[in-house]
Amino acid sequence: MNRMFKATTAGRSVDEITEGRRLRRMRKADWSRRLVQENRLTVDDLIWPIFLIDGENRREEIAAMPGVFRLSVDLAVREAERAAKLGIPALATFPNVELSLRDQTGSAILDPDNLVNRASRAIKAAVPEIGVITDAALDPFTSHGHDGILRDGIIVNDETVAQIATAAVLQADAGADIIAPSDMMDGRIGAIRDALDAAGFQDVAIMSYATKFASAFYGPYREAIGTKGLLKGDKKTYYIDHANADEAVREAEQDLAEGADMLMVKPGLPYLDIIRRLKDEFAMPTFAYQVSGEYAMIRAAAANGWIDGDKAMLESLVAFKRAGCDGILTYFAPQVAEMLRA
Numbered sequence: 286m287n288r289m290f291k292a293t294t295a296g297r298s299v300d301e302i303t304e305g306r307r308l309r310r311m312r313k314a315d316w317s318r319r320l321v322q323e324n325r326l327t328v329d330d331l332i333w334p335i336f337l338i339d340g341e342n343r344r345e346e347i348a349a350m351p352g353v354f355r356l357s358v359d360l361a362v363r364e365a366e367r368a369a370k371l372g373i374p375a376l377a378t379f380p381n382v383e384l385s386l387r388d389q390t391g392s393a394i395l396d397p398d399n400l401v402n403r404a405s406r407a408i409k410a411a412v413p414e415i416g417v418i419t420d421a422a423l424d425p426f427t428s429h430g431h432d433g434i435l436r437d438g439i440i441v442n443d444e445t446v447a448q449i450a451t452a453a454v455l456q457a458d459a460g461a462d463i464i465a466p467s468d469m470m471d472g473r474i475g476a477i478r479d480a481l482d483a484a485g486f487q488d489v490a491i492m493s494y495a496t497k498f499a500s501a502f503y504g505p506y507r508e509a510i511g512t513k514g515l516l517k518g519d520k521k522t523y524y525i526d527h528a529n530a531d532e533a534v535r536e537a538e539q540d541l542a543e544g545a546d547m548l549m550v551k552p553g554l555p556y557l558d559i560i561r562r563l564k565d566e567f568a569m570p571t572f573a574y575q576v577s578g579e580y581a582m583i584r585a586a587a588a589n590g591w592i593d594g595d596k597a598m599l600e601s602l603v604a605f606k607r608a609g610c611d612g613i614l615t616y617f618a619p620q621v622a623e624m625l626r627a
C-alpha cells in the first residue's frame with residue numbers, strides 16, 4: 286500500500302445527512318446515559334428457581350450448571366431466608382425425586398408429603414414472606430421423564446390433566462402461592478383453576494408456562510432433576526414447535542381464557558419476540574424463564590474467559606425487561622440480587 290486515499294464523504298456532510306439529529310449526543314457521558322435509560326432491572330424482577338433433593342444437609346453441585354445446587358429441604362429453607370433478606374420476591378422449586386419413587390404415571394406427585402410439598406411447608410413456615418411457586422408437572426416423578434402419563438407411546442392428555450389438577454390442590458395445601466404448570470397439556474389451566482376453587486384456594490394464583498417451546502436449552506435441567514438418562518424421545522407432541530409464533534399467541538390466549546393470572550415464556554433469550562408479542566397483545570403480567578441452557582452458556586463462556594460473565598448476565602436480564610417482562614425466573618437471581626444491592 287503506497288497510495289493513501291483522502292477520507293471524505295462522497296457528497297453531503299454528516300450534518301447534512303443527519304439534518305443535525307445526532308443520537309450520540311445523549312450517549313456522551315455516564316450521567317446523560319443514566320438520565321435517558323429506559324429499562325432497569327431491580328431485585329423485584331427476580332424469581333429464583335431452586336432444585337430439591339431428599340436427605341439432610343445435602344448440597345450437590347450440578348455439573349452443567351456451575352454455582353447451582355440440589356439442596357435438601359433444610360438447606361433450601363436457609364436459601365429461602367437468604368433470598369428474603371436480599372429482597373427476592375419468590376422462589377420456584379423443582380425436585381430431583383429418588384429413582385425408586387418414579388413410575389409410569391408419576392404417581393408420587395399425588396403424595397401430599399412428596400419432596401416438593403415438604404419443601405413448601407418448611408419454607409412457608411420459616412419464611413412466610415417469600416412467594417413459593419411450584420411446578421405441577423409430572424416429569425420429575427415419571428420413570429420416563431415425560432410431563433404426562435405415557436401409554437402405548439402416547440402422552441395421554443386428559444388423564445394427565447386430572448392428575449395435575451389434583452396435584453395442584455395438594456401443592457396449594459402445602460403452602461404454594463402460585464401454581465405454575467409446565468406440561469403444556471390442553472385444558473390444564475381451567476382444570477387447575479376449578480380444582481383450586483373447589484378446594485377453597487381462590488387466592489392461589491396460576492402462572493401458566495403458556496408458551497413453552499420444544500428446546501435444546503433444557504439440557505442441564507434434565508441433569509439437575511435426573512431425567513437426562515430416562516427421557517425417551519422428545520417432547521414435541523406437547524411443547525410448541527420453536528419455529529412458531531402465532532401458535533404461541535393462540536396458546537396464551539387459551540390459557541388466559543381458562544383463568545391464568547400470569548403468562549410465562551420459556552426459554553427466554555431466543556424468544557424475546559414472543560415476550561413482546563404477548564405483552565402487547567394481552568397486557569398481562571408476563572414472565573420469562575431464562576432456562577438452564579442459557580445459564581450454562583453464559584457460565585461456560587465466562588469460565589473460558591471468552592465473555593465477561595457478570596456483564597453478559599446483566600445484559601441478558603435487562604433484555605427481558607426491554608422485551609416487556611415483568612419478571613424473570615433466573616438461576617442468577619441471588620448473584621444479581623447481591624450485585625444490585627452493592
Ligand code: PBG
Nearest residue numbers: 422424467502503506576577578
Ligand atoms: C418440565 C420442565 C422443564 C424445565 C422445567 N420444568 C423442561 C424439560 O425438562 O423438558 C426446564 C427448566 C430449565 O431448563 O431451566 N416440566
